Amino acid sequence: MSGHGHGHGHGHGCGCEGEHEPAERGLEYGLYRRIDLEKMQCLNESRDGDGKLVFKPWDQRNERDKYVESDADEELLFNIPFTGSVKLKGIIISGENDDSHPAEVRLYKNIPHMSFDDTGREPEQAFRLNRDPTAELEYPTKIARFSNVQHLSIHISKNFGEENTRVYYIGLRGEYSEAHRHEVTICNYEASANPADHKVESVIPQTNFIS
Numbered sequence: 001m002s003g004h005g006h007g008h009g010h011g012h013g014c015g016c017e018g019e020h021e022p023a024e025r026g027l028e029y030g031l032y033r034r035i036d037l038e039k040m041q042c043l044n045e046s047r048d049g050d051g052k053l054v055f056k057p058w059d060q061r062n063e064r065d066k067y068v069e070s071d072a073d074e075e076l077l078f079n080i081p082f083t084g085s086v087k088l089k090g091i092i093i094s095g096e097n098d099d100s101h102p103a104e105v106r107l108y109k110n111i112p113h114m115s116f117d118d119t120g121r122e123p124e125q126a127f128r129l130n131r132d133p134t135a136e137l138e139y140p141t142k143i144a145r146f147s148n149v150q151h152l153s154i155h156i157s158k159n160f161g162e163e164n165t166r167v168y169y170i171g172l173r174g175e176y177s178e179a180h181r182h183e184v185t186i187c188n189y190e191a192s193a194n195p196a197d198h199k200v201e202s203v204i205p206q207t208n209f210i211s
Helices: 015-028 050-054 116-120 181-210
Strands: 041-043 076-095 102-109 125-128 149-159 166-178
Touching: 041 050, 050 166, 076 102, 102 116, 149 166
Parallel strands: none
Antiparallel strands: 041 076, 076 149, 076 166, 102 125, 102 149
């Protein structure tokens, strides 16, 4: 719950700092761009596809037109595949300023296609949440446990007492690395093929000369 996001309006001496901080924080919360949205699932969402809407840009975190609401009870389970490997450093979860706001979240890593039956297992980390309608409270993860995440599951297990849970924004902060080392290998093969071509060309004139 680091409070380094409250930098509005106190940068009189140097306006650059006051403007700089939110922009930098927005970049830090750019992991939503690394989610494979085609394969992402949200279980118990009241409307198909709404779970994807809450992973949005930092500057849209307080917009209320896109949200997900739970269906049968207060639980939601997000299965989030990334397009590479992620080191997750922090999470923000924002909902309505009432009892439908998530009250507890459990994080699991690298368990694709997780179901509610699987949520009985021990999570990598769990948080009790405060109501955060303005999306300012960050919950820092134990980075050693979240240093090589290809798939993240977020289980919202309860809210503050409403029948259904509503979420407007989930922010993921961390680092991302591409998962395509095999492409680098292919490039190496192509690069080493060129000299071989030249050698073949240089042999041909000699052969002609001998005959």
